Amino acid sequence: MIRTLIVDDEPLARRGLELRLAGQPDVEVVAQAGNGREAGFAIAALKPDLMFLDIQMPEMDGFALLRSLPAESLPLTVFVTAYDQYALDAFAACAVDYLLKPVEEARLAQALQTVRERLRAREAGGDRDRLLRLLARVSGKADLTLADALAQEEAEPAAPPRLAIRDGNRTVRLDPDTIRWIDAAGDYLCIHTAEENFVIRATMREMEQRLDPRRFQRIHRSTIVNLACVRELRSHLNGEYFVTLESGQTLKLSRSYKDKVHLLH
Structure with missing residues (x-):
């Protein structure tokens, strides 16, 4: 029951x-x-x-x-x-x-x-119980609160948490690993995945804060890219680069973000 x-x-x-x-x-x-x-x-x-x-x-x-x-x-x-x-x-x-x-x-x-x-x-030994046993071993505490568990999980993250996004009149829980890139248009963002695109009302800064910086990096004032989806990086003029994704999509890395080049190799 x-x-x-x-x-x-x-x-x-x-x-x-x-x-x-x-x-x-x-x-x-x-x-x-x-x-x-x-x-x-x-x-x-x-x-x-x-x-x-x-x-x-x-x-x-x-x-x-x-x-x-x-x-x-x-x-x-x-x-x-x-x-x-x-x-x-x-x-x-x-x-x-x-x-x-x-x-x-x-x-x-x-x-x-x-x-x-x-x-x-x-x-069958679900993820929550395994996580809590791991946290208890790491912290030495058997009585972790939710806030404690989340803090520990951020310190040693496993799979990325799903993003809850509002697209029109629906709320979608999106696996971040399915995101290829995100671009901005005014007050809106377009999240590009292999299967579908989602348009949400948010800023690039807000989205950056919700994504794992080890997986996603901003390469332009209006573009965030999934590092795992990058296939090729080509230098261009004036310190700019072209970033080609596995899907064939080409994005521009602007001079303002050239310090991110080493992350794309």
Whole structure:
């Protein structure tokens, strides 16, 4: 059974979700909480597998709750909220899914299927447990918080985290390794991948801060390139270079960024 906690400051919302989950034979609602503090006590006492979590709550919101929990006790988390502006932050907090109220049956079913897959992976020695065991060995601490775990993970990163980007009316979780290059046009960026291009509203500086500098470098005021995709570097005039990608795309490395040339060899 998937032991489940529902956290929402609205009693009707909690009851409604409980009734809908009652139709899932492998889901058991073990507790409900009306705020982050109650949820923290319930998680410590009951150790649920899954938590449906509202974001906007009095005193302690959903994000504050996650930050306060010991990492090894974190249940899989599905955010349920009436507001879509928190989607990027939710995915950055490693949420399983992000459901908008009123929750559609199809989206709830999709989220639960993802939860089942994550739990199967955990039972087979999933990535979260392996990471926490590694962090405990490295730090000598068995009681890491989420903030501690993230700090340790940044110090010794494994696979790059997925980027949550807003493209039009959809939020996409994008594997950074699939990005070939990014270019800017006014207040917008175009992210080029092998399969699809995504247009988002952001600045180059903001995107630089979200990408691993060991994998991505800015070579022009309007261009960021995936170093793994570079096939050829050719010198041009006045200290400029042409960068050719594996796809055949040619980009310009400007004089202002010529200190990046050694990274492309």
